[in-house]
Amino acid sequence: MWKDPIVEEVRKIREEHAARFGYDLKAIYDDLKEMERRSGRKIVSLPPKRLKERQAELGRDMGDVQPYA
Secondary structure, rough: OOHHHHHHHHHHHHHHHHHOOOOHHHHHHHHHHHHHHHHOOOOOOOOOOHEEEEHHHHHHHHHHHOOOO
């Protein structure tokens, strides 16, 4: 199977980063948030869209959807 070198590099970096924190998700998260803070970039967090709003954007009425038989 063909392997994308960019994907492989990202996976390697992610693995090394996780190993540095003993695969502790909270520690990994805290480190990423600190890196984000130190970057000085503006971070934008958008509120989640409600299902009805999203359906309206897509022009769909989920009431028309039939369940699987």
